Amino acid sequence: MGIMALRPFLYHVTLKFGQAYLWQDGDEFTLIDTGIPGSAEEISEAVQGSAIRRILITHGHEDHHGSAADIRARHGAPVHVHAADAAVVRGEARPAPPVLTEFDKPIWEHVQSLGVPEIVVPPSTVDVELAGGEVLDFGGGAQILHVAGHTPGSIAIYLPEHKVLFTGDTVANEGGVMLGVFNQDEDQALAGFRRLAELDVETACFGHGAPIVEGAGSALREAVNSHQKRRPI
Template sequence: MSVTNNKRLKIIRVPIPTPTLWPHTSTNCYLIGNEHESILLDAGYNQPETKQGLDEVIAKHNLAKPSSILLTHFHPDHAPGVLQLVDWEATIFCHFQEKEAILDAIAPINTVSVLKDGDELTVAGVKLQVIHAPGHTPGHLNLYIPSEKVLLAGDNILGEGTTWIGKPDGDMTDYIQALQRLQNLEINKLGPGHGDWVLAPHQQIQFVLDRRLQREQQIKELLADHKKVSTTELTKLIYQDHIHPSVFEVARRTTEAHLLKLVNEGIVFQEDSQFSLKA
């Protein structure tokens, strides 16, 4: 757990144990507020440890019980933990494109409020800016706190490594555009979806952008060498058995997302499950 605070506002990262993707073992929830008012960003996994961990931090830091819960996206390590928090009677927020997926993830809760890009929330007198930053999922949200120069980035940025992008939820073009937009924000500190606070946020965002663009170039070079390959074959060529077996499938999906971006740009041709460079 770590804390950013001033006299008005505390921003507390609360890592909650979750069965998320290796090498991470927890999902970050963020408590934002003071003794008068607070909100929660993301709710972790649907397990008792979620409520226990959050309640302990709320008491330790003398925070008001959150009146709102904002969910960055619907994935099972970020959203369903709200089922452990129903006694808070908090309003649940998500992006309007993610509403149905969120409702599926948190059933039997059947009411959420929707947000769009540019909406503002206020907590403890401080404005929080909602940013629609799709790519990992269609309705993925980030939360920017201009007065603190803090960005809470959900799964767009991780404390270690890079996030996966791919079907059925992800889109590589959207993701790269979202990162380019985030890079233009005035940020001194970034709260990732998994891992520790990022204290050099612009460098980390650029690292992820560079990694994605380097991977795209590598894919084009491999297609030039091997003529026609499937996503599985291409992923094996890229990683050469140097990734943990548990994440091979998400690596394959991310490779596929790059390929589909190149197909849409007219650079790559797809025939059934095979991909090749256009002549």
């Protein structure tokens, strides 16, 4: 585990598997995603005894909501999830499989060849079902953007006062900024990517890949413009 300050009030938490982000207001933190099950201790260590005020889940995949129940129990922090993914986080439904594109297929085959065991995620209470369009009380006013496509309930979180964007898995930074892979609806995901690229962004925090601290808006726009040129790896 490692925690790194990206800029004032914003922290990147590298977990044993995956990553999460923390936004600090005073002595309280907002947690963006929770990693796989078993990540709660690492995240609690990262905040060094401070309170986690709320948990936001960008979408219903196990590497993003896997420790939500544990962190909620430790910190009393309400879990926020888009309504379309809430049943998955509650353990009432399984996430739908991705619809693989030609670009996705070799990546998917590589992942499957690693023999990664299935992750069993403890169900979590969902305290707040989001619809998109909400403005939450952190970071000077955090806008919730519904960007369906990776999953039906995928969200991004935008802090316009600080020009910070949390993209979830709609966008990745793996060998360069790109549309995220393994989407349930590629066209919807691309529309969400285009929407995010129109924002005034300085810092972008991705579900996968290193964050971009400066100049992220230009990187997002360039990636959208070159999307049709991408080829299988």
